[in-house]
Amino acid sequence: MSTIKAGIIGATGYAGAELARLLMSHPHVTLAAVSSVSYEGKTLAEIYPNFIGVTDLILEDADAVIEKSDVVFASLPHGLCEPIAKKCVEKGRTFIDLGADFRLYDEADYNEWYGLSYKEKELHDLAVYCIPELDRQKAKGAKIIANPGCYVTCSSLGLAPLVKSGLADLKHVIIDAKSGVTGAGRGLSLTTHYPECNEAFSPYKIASHRHTPEIEQNLSALAGEKVTLTFVPHLLPVNRGIVSTIYVDMTKPSSAEALHKMYADFYQDEEFVTVLPLGDIVNLKNVRCTNNCQISVHYDKRTDRAILVSAIDNMVKGAAGQAIQNMNLVLGLPENAGLKLIAPIF
Template identity: 50%
Template sequence: MSKVKVGVIGASGFVGAELTKLLLHHPNVQLMGVSSVNHIGESLSTIFPAFNGPLDQKFSDNETVISQSDVVFLCLPHGKSEALVKQCIELGKKVIDIGADFRLKDLEAYTEWYDVQVAYPELRESAVYGLPELNREQIIKAQLIANPGCYPTSILLGLYPAIKAGLIDPEKLIIDAKSGVTGAGKTLSEGTHFPIKNEGFNAYKVGSHRHTPEIEETIEKMGGGNINCSFVPHLLPVNRGILSTIYVDIKEGVTAEEIHEIYEAAYQAEPFVTVLKAGNLPDISHVTHSNQCHIGLTVDQRTNRLIIVSVIDNMQKGAAGQAVQNFNLMNGFLETEGLSMVAPSF
C-alpha cells in the first residue's frame, strides 16, 4: 500500500511535536513537511532536542506544507485554522483540525465563547466531530475533521453509554476534571511557571471554560437533551493526563450491575476504551503516552448517584493520538495503526 503524503501546520507546539512524533513512526505515512511561522528554516530539534538525529525535520512555511501534502493536520490556536482549512478544502486536501475552530455547529455559541468572527460558516456544516466511538461512520467519509477537545474527550466517553441507554438524568450533571500542565500549551503564563505550579493544585475558569459548549452540544446529540452542565477544570502539577470525575443522578430502578454491563457492551469492540472491573478506578499514570481511555464506575447507593471516573493522556487520546486515529479511519487503515503505545510501567 502506498504511503499517504502528510503535513503538519503548527508543529512547534506541544501537540504539534507529539503529532509529528507519531506520524514519523506511522507505517503508512510519508511526512512531507512541518510548519511554524516563527521558526521557518530552523530544525525541529532546536525546540525539541529529542528530535536530534535522522528523524529531525526543518520548518517550512504553511503554503509549502499544504502544496506537498494530501492530508493536512492543523495544530493552531482557535481562530487561526479557518482560512487555511478553506484553502486546503478548495485544493481537495483532507484536513484534521486539532484546534477548536470547527468543533461547534452552533455558530452563535462559538462566537460567544471564543470571541472569534467566522468567515466561512459553510465549513462548519461540513466538518465531522472526530470522536470515533460516536461518529466512526461519518469520519470514514469526511474531508474535514474537527478533532475534539481534551476535556470533552474524557468526559463524553465517560458519559456516552449511560446517556445512550437512558440510565441517567443528564440535566443534573456535575463535572470535575483535572489536567496536566501540557494542556495549557507551550506559552507560559503566571499559573504555569514551575515554582508556582509545582506542589500546587488549583481550579481555573470555573463556569467559564471554553470546552463547556462543546460538552453540552455533544451530549444533546447523544440524546441527552438541551442541558447546562457544571464544569470545573483544575490544573495538576504533572506533565500529562486528564482525570474527569462525573457526577450524575441515576433514574429509578437502575442498578450498578446494569450500568456496568451496559458500559462493557458499549465499549467491548473499541480498541482504545477500557471499562475497568467493578470496584476498580483508573489512574492517569496507566494511560500516559498512550491513546487509551480507562473508565471506572461507582454507584453511591446513599445518594443514588453514578460517579464516573475517566482518564486519558491529554496529548494523545485528547489531541495528537486521536487525530491519528481519525486519520486512519479517513484513509482506510486499521484504526490502531501507529497507536500501539502502552503506558510506562513505572
C-alpha cells in the same frame, strides 16, 4: 499500501510536536513537512532535542506544508484555521484541525464562547466533528475533520453510555476534571512557571471553560435533548493526562453492577476504550502516552448517584492520537495504525 504524506501546521506547540512524534512511527505515513511561525527556518530537532538523530525536517511556512502533504494537520490557537481549511479543500488535501474552529455546529455557541463568527460558512458544512467511538461512521472520506478537545473527549466517553441510556437525570451532571500542565500548552505564564505550579493545585475557569458547550453538544446528541451541565477543570501538577470524575443523578435507583454492565457492553468492541473490572479505579498513569481511555464505574448507594471516572492522555487521545485515529478513518486505514502504544508503567 502507498505511503501518505502528512504535514503539520503549528508543529512546535505541544500537540503539534506530539503529533510529529507519533506520525514518525506511523506505518503508512511519511511526515513530509512541518511549519512554525515562531521558529521558521530552524530544524525541528533544534527546537526539540529528542528529535536529534530522528529527523532533519526544517520548519517551513503553512503554504509549504499544504503544498507537500496529502493530509494537513493544524494545531493552532482558535480563529486561524478557516483560511487554511479553505486552501486544503481547494487543493484536495484532507484537513484535520486539532483546534476549536470547526468543533461547534452552532455558530451562536462559537460566538458566545469564543467571541468570533464563522467567515466561511460553507466550510463548516463540510466539517465533521468526530470522537471515533461515538461518531465513527461520519468520518470516512471527510474533507475537514474537527478533532475534539481533550476535556471533551475524556468527559464524553465517560458519560456516553449513561446519557444515551436515558437513565441519567440530565439536570444533575457535574464534571470535575483535572488536567496535566501540557494542556496549557507551551506558552509561558506564571501559572505554569515551575515554582508556582509544582506543589500547587487549583481549579480554573470554573463553570466557564470553552470545552463546556462542546461536551454539551456531544451529550445532547446522545440524549436527544439539550443537556446543560457543570464543568470545572483543575490544573494538576503532572505533565500529561486528564482524569474526569463525573457525578450523575439517576432517574431511578440503580447499582454498580448494572451500570458496569451498561458500560462494558457499550464499549465491548472498542480497542481504545477500556472499562475496568468492577471494583478497580482508574489511574491517569495507566493511559499515559497512549491513545487509550480507561473508565471505571461506581455507584453511591447512599445518594443514588452514579460516579464515572475516565482518564486519557490529553496529548494523545485528547489531541494528536485521536487526530491520527481520525485520519485513519478518513483514509480507510486500519483505525489503530500507528496507535498501538503501550503505556510506560512509570
